[in-house]
Amino acid sequence: MTSPAILPAALRASLPVAFGYVPLGMAFGLLLVDSGQPGWLATLMGLIVFAGSAQFLAVGLLAAGTGLVEVFVTTLLLNSRHLFYGFSMLGRFSEVRGWRRLYLIFGLTDETYSLLTSTRPPEGASRSGYYLALTALNQGWWVLGCTAGALLGSAVTLDTRGMDFALTALFVVLAIEQWRAVREVYPFVAAVGAGAVALAFAGDRNFLLAALALTLLALFARYAAEKKTWTPST
Amino acid sequence: MDTLYLSGFVAVMAVATFCTRAAPFWLLGGRADHPLLAWLGRMLPPAVMTLLVLYCLKGTAFAAPPHGANELLAVALVVALHLWRRNALASIGAGTALYMILLQTGALAALPG
Numbered sequence: 036m037t038s039p040a041i042l043p044a045a046l047r048a049s050l051p052v053a054f055g056y057v058p059l060g061m062a063f064g065l066l067l068v069d070s071g072q073p074g075w076l077a078t079l080m081g082l083i084v085f086a087g088s089a090q091f092l093a094v095g096l097l098a099a100g101t102g103l104v105e106v107f108v109t110t111l112l113l114n115s116r117h118l119f120y121g122f123s124m125l126g127r128f129s130e131v132r133g134w135r136r137l138y139l140i141f142g143l144t145d146e147t148y149s150l151l152t153s154t155r156p157p158e159g160a161s162r163s164g165y166y167l168a169l170t171a172l173n174q175g176w177w178v179l180g181c182t183a184g185a186l187l188g189s190a191v192t193l194d195t196r197g198m199d200f201a202l203t204a205l206f207v208v209l210a211i212e213q214w215r216a217v218r219e220v221y222p223f224v225a226a227v228g229a230g231a232v233a234l235a236f237a238g239d240r241n242f243l244l245a246a247l248a249l250t251l252l253a254l255f256a257r258y259a260a261e262k263k264t265w266t267p268s269t
Numbered sequence: 270m271d272t273l274y275l276s277g278f279v280a281v282m283a284v285a286t287f288c289t290r291a292a293p294f295w296l297l298g299g300r301a302d303h304p305l306l307a308w309l310g311r312m313l314p315p316a317v318m319t320l321l322v323l324y325c326l327k328g329t330a331f332a333a334p335p336h337g338a339n340e341l342l343a344v345a346l347v348v349a350l351h352l353w354r355r356n357a358l359a360s361i362g363a364g365t366a367l368y369m370i371l372l373q374t375g376a377l378a379a380l381p382g
Binding site for chain 2: 047048050051054072073076079080083084085086089090093096097100103106107108110111114115117118119120121122123124125126127128140141143145148149152153196197198200201202203204205206207208209210211212213214216217219221222223225226227229230234239242243246247250251254257258262
């Protein structure tokens, strides 16, 4: 199922994510071990949680000995922005079945979503193979970072300040690629407007969720307006 | 802290995260061909990418020197390079290198005014 062209293409596409995930994962691993938790916990979370913001939040939740019900609800709320990602992946994942489908859904982080929607598999390669390779590589970088951070402990001397700008730069590049793909001003304007409103009215922690909800509203409104002659479907 | 609590904690967080990622597929799995979903699949990615850029930049300290100039210059370099050469790795690498140098040397923060 994996044609030889898939891996190099997926590796090239996922490298920018590596520059973001490795230092970010290291920061998480360092923080977790510094807070008194065992190092294996960092690796384990990278392997089965695979969610940056939730894992950073976990450091504080663990330190406070938070109850598991509260952990569940908090994680659901924090990650609820992923609900919106699934909506636009339904079509792309429709031909993938079984464990491959489960793994793609499991690995649908902000960055993986960005790459899956913005890059293309090499000519003639299977789409599901390329998607799987991208997702697995991204998770590999993340687990590598988490583990390295936990191993290094507080002995790290490398000055990585500012390296996480790679993620910002990645999203800027992907936004430009999206512009080339859709040639529509509306989604960009809607997002900036929604972002400005969310920045003004939502708290720091709720920014992404509020902005996504507002953006979705703006997109629904446009869809309804363009479909004046609405044909009710059963 | 005991291993049982830690394991339970990680399991709960893993299940909750997976639920948020899988819910749309469970709820709408059979409706992948609806025109609204097709339309969202096209319009949502550019909007989300824009939001993620804003999300990354929203922590920028505009009040303190250099008043966001590091971010502004680095983003401008990424945009310019990418429009010119369309090489994602080069655009991201150059922008990140510039940002790290500006941040770690404090070059712009030291400028008068």
